[in-house]
Amino acid sequence: MIPVPFDYLRPSTVDEAVAALGEADEGKILAGGQSLLPVLKLRLAAPTLLVDLAAVPGLSGIRLDGDTLTGTTLVIGAMTTHAEVAASDLVRQHAPLLAAAAGTVGDRQVRHRGTLGGSLAHADPAADLPAVAAALDATYVVRGPAGSRTIGAADFAVDLFTTALGPDDVLVEVRLPSTAGWAVHYEKFHRTAQAWAIVGVAVAVRRDGGGIGAARVALTNMGPVPHRARAVEDALAGAAAAPDAVAEACSRVADGTSPADDLSGSAEYRRDLARVLTARAVCRALGV
CATH class of the missing domain: 3.30.465.10 (Uridine Diphospho-n-acetylenolpyruvylglucosamine Reductase; domain 3)
Structure with missing residues (x-):
């Protein structure tokens, strides 16, 4: 598969990149290219200009x-x-x-x-x-x-x-x-090692004695944008660091989400998967 023709620019400053994008009919930034290049080959994007940031100092580190x-x-x-x-x-x-x-x-x-x-x-x-x-x-x-x-x-x-x-x-x-000292875990379910996550859960928890003092929970692939599960975070705060208490606090993690219904799984399957994975992620973060 061959992309549509485009101009290529390798700027040396961020301001040069910004100016070039402003003058282009349809500009795209090339960073690592691991997502953009397949999209270009499939012609799902047709930029007139590709701006490669690889030579711009100060953008990494x-x-x-x-x-x-x-x-x-x-x-x-x-x-x-x-x-x-x-x-x-x-x-x-x-x-x-x-x-x-x-x-x-x-x-x-x-x-x-x-x-x-x-x-x-x-x-x-x-x-x-x-x-x-x-x-x-x-x-x-x-x-x-x-x-x-x-x-x-x-x-x-x-x-x-x-x-x-x-x-x-x-x-x-x-x-x-900084979340130094927080217990964390990222749990995802995918069919093969390199495949996109059908559902993913990002969890960070701070212990408070024998319980949970605070929690951060966000879901991958449960809607068009990442879902921050604020209600679950509130339920986890003050809960015991025990599997039953964690499962109860995570039981409604899929509320407010809008998962896809496709060949990888139904929306209801994804909601159930989110509940299971969130409780698992919290327990693994806590080591219980």
């Missing part, structure tokens, strides 16, 4: 912003690969849920080419990392014609394969409040 553990923010450049995220000691300490989920993305080749920013901006509802970013209250730093601005995770994904990014915006970095 992982650092901390903050002097103390309380209030520390983890900052990850948009062009940082999944493999780099999964292997980073900083990510493992301050966003262990993201590190765990990044290590499950695709296969080894995809993880070494695909980027965090590319996955988040592509906004595939079956992708693993958008739900993780939602669970961790990520903030997206975006550069556009009017300069830089931030977008909260709750407002970033707006529909199927659609985000709050404008046609000439570039996602620069992702900022995550």
